[in-house]
Structure formats: structure tokens, C-alpha cells
Amino acid sequence: MAEVRLVRVWKQFGDFTAVKDLTLEVKDGEFLVLLGPSGCGKTTTLRMIAGLEEPTKGQIYIDDKLVADPGKGIFVPPKERDVAMVFQSYALYPHMTVYDNIAFPLKLRKVPKQEIDKRVREVAEMLGLTEFLHRKPRELSGGQRQRVALGRAIVRRPKVFLMDEPLSNLDAKLRVKMRAELKKLQRQLGVTTIYVTHDQVEAMTMGDRIAVMNAGELQQIGTPEDVYERPANTFVAGFIGSPPTNFMDSSVVEDENGVWADFGEFRLKFLDDQAEVLREKNLVGKEVIFGIRPEDIYDALFAQVKIPGENMARAFVEIVENLGGEKIVHLSAGDINFTAKFPAESRVVEGQEIDVVFDMKKAHVFEKGSGKAVF
Ligand SMILES: Nc1ncnc2c1ncn2[C@@H]1O[C@H](COP(=O)(O)OP(=O)(O)OP(=O)(O)O)[C@@H](O)[C@H]1O
Ligand SMILES: [Mg+2]
Structure with a gap:
């Protein structure tokens, strides 16, 4: 369990500013949604937290440990940050069974075989995948594959989950179902989660708090009620709610x-x-x-x-x-x-x-x- 803190973080790609002076505090065990239109800097923010991208300026803390501060030359690599990221295009290994896909991150970390078996079965049970453990990804539905990708992240028991539009590949009905399942799972595990989406309904239904971004800048952060009832500006008022304000x-x-x-x-x-x-x-x-x-x-x-x-x-x-x-x-x-x-x-x-x-x-x-x- 951990807090995540970004202090005045900037990310520049050449002349282009993808993330501008972002300060954000994610509480221990919280489900925080980063919400904003395409290109507003959501993925870039997650990648900086994961350690896949170095900020241009500012500090990132995970559990009070400074993991990135270019001013001080500090950059902790992804492996040592103890975060698990679920990507939008969650590539599973097609030639491996569900069991091996979920076990993979533990094998990489040389966890003993018995311990791996115990944890894979535990996670499979939690995600309703027990009966599919011997199958290959191509023999699964979209929602089942999505759950395998989640399983692969959960099995490591990381301090922080980072999820980049993990439901966007699913059809509308399955998305609604997975939305509730994912939220329940996060509650059960109590792991601090930062969840990226451009879908305001997903943000409203899943987030403990929502951070609304536009053009690299944080517009407002608050509970779903806050951003819906007391929008900070016309952008937030227009982005949240359907039809818009x-x-x-x-x-x-x-x-x-x-x-x-x-x-x-x-x-x-x-x-x-x-x-x-x-x-x-x-x-x-x-x-x-x-x-x-x-x-x-x-x-x-x-x-x-x-x-x-x-x-x-x-x-x-x-x-x-x-x-x-x-x-x-x-x-x-x-x-x-x-x-x-x-x-x-x-x-x-x-x-x-x-x-x-x-x-x-x-x-x-x-x-x-x-x-x-x-x-
Ligand atoms: N490696 C890079 N080099 C140059 N520009 C980049 C790079 N990565 C991202 N950008 C730019 O930074 C901006 C933010 O990108 P980012 O991927 O964070 O957006 P996003 O909010 O995740 O959008 P989407 O909802 O479409 O995934 C975009 O304009 C993008 O083109
Ligand atoms: Mg993105």
C-alpha cells in the first residue's frame, strides 16, 4: 500500500509540453481516475509514475520515497518502483496458457514454484478464471482476456496499480460489467490505483476522486460529486455529464x-x-x-x-x-x-x-x- 505524489511535474517532448506543472496527491488505497480528452497527457503522466518516462521537471514520490527528480539526478527504474501497469493494448503471450501468462511476472522475479502456483490459483479464483487456466488467450472472450491481463498485474501484489484505459477494447455491455468488477476488486485488494480514461461515465462510476485534465493541465480534482455539482470551470462543466452543460x-x-x-x-x-x-x-x-x-x-x-x-x-x-x-x-x-x-x-x-x-x-x-x- 502506498501514496503517490507528483509535485510540479512537467513533461516536454522537444518544444511540446505534454504535462504542465502537475501537482497531484493520491492517497493510500485510493482509486483515482485521470480523466480528459485524447492527447491531454494522461498516458504520459502514468508512464512517468511507472518510470517508463522521465519528467522534465518536478518530483515524483511513491510511498514517500523520491523516485524521480531530474533536478537532483534521481531516477528510480521501473523494476524498483513496485508498480504494475495494465496497458490499453494488454498483449498477452499467445503461445502461453492463462496459467503461464499470469505466472510470468513471478517467474521473471524467480519466485519459488510452489509460491507461484499458490498465488496464480488465488488470483484466478478471485477473477473467475480457474476453469480457463489451461486455455490459450485465443480461446477466451474479450472480457476473459482482460481479466487475465489484470491477473498478471495483481499477482505481483504491487504497491500501486496503474491502468491505462484497460476496458476500452471491450464492447459496451462487457465494459459496464467489468467496470463494477474492477471496482470491487480494487476495494478487496485495497491497492492504490490510478486509472486513466477519457470516458466520463467510467470516471464518475469508478473513481473515489477524479482528476480532470485538459491540454496537459490539471483542471480540477475532487470527488465525482464535486466535479459534477461544482465544476471549477467551463471545461469541466462541459466534459462531465451527458449531454453536456x-x-x-x-x-x-x-x-x-x-x-x-x-x-x-x-x-x-x-x-x-x-x-x-x-x-x-x-x-x-x-x-x-x-x-x-x-x-x-x-x-x-x-x-x-x-x-x-x-x-x-x-x-x-x-x-x-x-x-x-x-x-x-x-x-x-x-x-x-x-x-x-x-x-x-x-x-x-x-x-x-x-x-x-x-x-x-x-x-x-x-x-x-x-x-x-x-x-
Ligand atoms: N514520445 C513522444 N514524443 C512526442 N510527443 C509525444 C510523445 N508521447 C506523447 N506525445 C504527445 O503528448 C501529448 C499527450 O500524449 P498522451 O499519450 O499522454 O495523451 P493521452 O491523454 O493519453 O491521450 P489518449 O486519450 O489519446 O490516449 C500528445 O499530444 C502526444 O502527441
Ligand atoms: Mg493515452
Whole structure:
């Protein structure tokens, strides 16, 4: 068991900065997800922790031991870091049986044969692979192969697991199943795990905490609730959740009745505490980005708190996507477009005008330009 700590880590490939000033603390036994779009530096970060890549600047600690610090000329090779990495393309040895594939890292380390046998069988039992131990990888399904790759990492009992999109090769259904299994397994073993994905659903469902990255930079780190309910900026608000948060240009105006988000076509009244923050930050009279999630815009027929003129708007139904359990509804009001998620019972049809209610408790305001969250 171990903590992993990155302190102001940079990775430069020539002129290109792949990871920029990254500080990250992974707690003992924690399941941390590194989430971000393709090319944002996730794999590079994992490879630096594994020791497959040297940082350009900064320090990496595993279990309080400094394993990389180019400033001091310190670089502990991968073998001595006691981490196990599961790669996206988990190449199993095709000519070896499942048993031998799992046993391989122990054989390399010259573990006694009896001990190997005990540990391989233990891991196989845990992963439901006991009956497949004599098979070759080509005789297994994708999910079974994935479990062999995990077995190969687990059998070593490393201090840290590093997993780089280990489920991305599986079909959607199997991915959902393996997601839960992997999480359960990590709980059982209690091994500190850093898990890379670009899939926000995977991140939300699996992570104790999520570190959201973009273009080499950490955007926010927090629990799934933190990043969903209190996104630090427009990037996080737009990346987490599906469909993404609606962003609408708005002016903040104040009159004798309160502080409003004015969209031209309609306006919405901020709650008292929101109004206070906007006044404090001198945003009254300014242009901002108003953000609200599709699930926080209701069909007025199903809304609890309806206050005409304060949290309601008239909108035109452009498109309805029926997902069975819910409906994704694309709406417009003048030249403002937004998306709402309605319950299956909603009877809205395309081409209709409806009243929608904005749940102002859930509204966000972001600074124009920086995209930083005000609330
Ligand atoms: N050895 C290298 N030389 C030059 N550039 C590299 C090298 N390795 C990675 N990069 C660049 O660094 C950036 C980050 O790469 P990285 O593989 O870490 O992204 P990622 O977040 O894992 O993306 P993906 O989700 O597509 O796997 C990319 O723009 C990539 O092209
Ligand atoms: Mg990658």
C-alpha cells in the first residue's frame, strides 16, 4: 500500500509540453481516475509514475520515497518502483496458457514454484478464471482476456496499480460489467490505483476522486460529486455529464426586484445567495456565461417550483430524442439554443411551444474569457 505524489511535474517532448506543472496527491488505497480528452497527457503522466518516462521537471514520490527528480539526478527504474501497469493494448503471450501468462511476472522475479502456483490459483479464483487456466488467450472472450491481463498485474501484489484505459477494447455491455468488477476488486485488494480514461461515465462510476485534465493541465480534482455539482470551470462543466452543460451568453442585470440573468429573449432571477456573490464580485452589469445542466431544466408540467417571470421561459421544441427511460429535448428561444432532459412521461413533440422551468439552485455562472466558475 502506498501514496503517490507528483509535485510540479512537467513533461516536454522537444518544444511540446505534454504535462504542465502537475501537482497531484493520491492517497493510500485510493482509486483515482485521470480523466480528459485524447492527447491531454494522461498516458504520459502514468508512464512517468511507472518510470517508463522521465519528467522534465518536478518530483515524483511513491510511498514517500523520491523516485524521480531530474533536478537532483534521481531516477528510480521501473523494476524498483513496485508498480504494475495494465496497458490499453494488454498483449498477452499467445503461445502461453492463462496459467503461464499470469505466472510470468513471478517467474521473471524467480519466485519459488510452489509460491507461484499458490498465488496464480488465488488470483484466478478471485477473477473467475480457474476453469480457463489451461486455455490459450485465443480461446477466451474479450472480457476473459482482460481479466487475465489484470491477473498478471495483481499477482505481483504491487504497491500501486496503474491502468491505462484497460476496458476500452471491450464492447459496451462487457465494459459496464467489468467496470463494477474492477471496482470491487480494487476495494478487496485495497491497492492504490490510478486509472486513466477519457470516458466520463467510467470516471464518475469508478473513481473515489477524479482528476480532470485538459491540454496537459490539471483542471480540477475532487470527488465525482464535486466535479459534477461544482465544476471549477467551463471545461469541466462541459466534459462531465451527458449531454453536456448548456452554456448561454448572458448579462447580469439588477433592478428593484432582484438580480437577473438576461438573455434578451427572456430572463431568469438569481437566488438571493447567488445575487450576493454576483454583487460581491462586481459582476452586475457584466457579461457572463450562464451554465445549467440539461437535467436541471424541466418540462413545466412536471416542475415543483414554478414562478412565472422568474424561473420560466417559453421555448420551441426543435428535436426530441427518445431514449426510452428519458427524453433529450433540443429547445430554442429566439436564437438561444439549449438542451433539456425530460422524464419518459413527458409528452412534448417536435414543433411545439412549451414552458420550461430552470432549476436556479443548480445554475452556474462562469467568467467570460477565463471560463472560471463564479458558482
Ligand atoms: N514520445 C513522444 N514524443 C512526442 N510527443 C509525444 C510523445 N508521447 C506523447 N506525445 C504527445 O503528448 C501529448 C499527450 O500524449 P498522451 O499519450 O499522454 O495523451 P493521452 O491523454 O493519453 O491521450 P489518449 O486519450 O489519446 O490516449 C500528445 O499530444 C502526444 O502527441
Ligand atoms: Mg493515452
